[in-house]
Amino acid sequence: MALNISVIAPDKIVYQNVVDEVIIPSKTGLLGILESHAPLLTALDTAGILRIRNGNDWLPIVVLGGFAEVEEDKVTVLATAAELGKQIDVSEAKLEMEEALKKFNKAENVKEKNEAAQSLKRTKVRLEAALNQENK
Structure with missing residues (x-):
């Protein structure tokens, strides 16, 4: 089992996939998310890099504000703006x-x-x- 992630900006779905790990740039610092993580709701930093790991590969996504929710191996990122590196x-x-x-x-x-x-x-x-x- 792994994590299902959706990164959504107001105008599009920026990224959606099953991944191994997510690092969220929250207002309080970086949060590492693996499968079976406790439920979480956090505000995103005004400008940060969301990092997604699939196997040995890392994918950087620029996120500019918004929120992230983790629940039952599902990560949903609602960003004010987002862009693939x-x-x-x-x-x-x-x-x-x-x-x-x-x-x-x-x-x-x-x-x-x-x-x-x-x-x-x-x-x-x-x-x-x-x-x-x-x-x-």
Whole structure:
């Protein structure tokens, strides 16, 4: 027996499969989920990488906020936005990261700094997921 996982964004089902392990980026830290895990409901981090293991292969999925529920070997991730790491262009992600870093460094007040920090976090997560997928 294994885990059934569904990763759902508002506009599509991003991923659905039977897998061996899931690592969820929750607001309180990373949560490892194996079969027979206790029921759980958790908020996702504002930007994080959901990692799914099937055999020896890991699949990174960028998730931007939402919730995850674990119940009876079923993991349901309802994300505000989600993207498979293999669908992210590495060079584009690097450029986005550089731009976000420039905006962060130019921010002049607390509001601008907070917005730039969130943008920087999202671009960093996207780049990390793309690079992790590229190394496969």
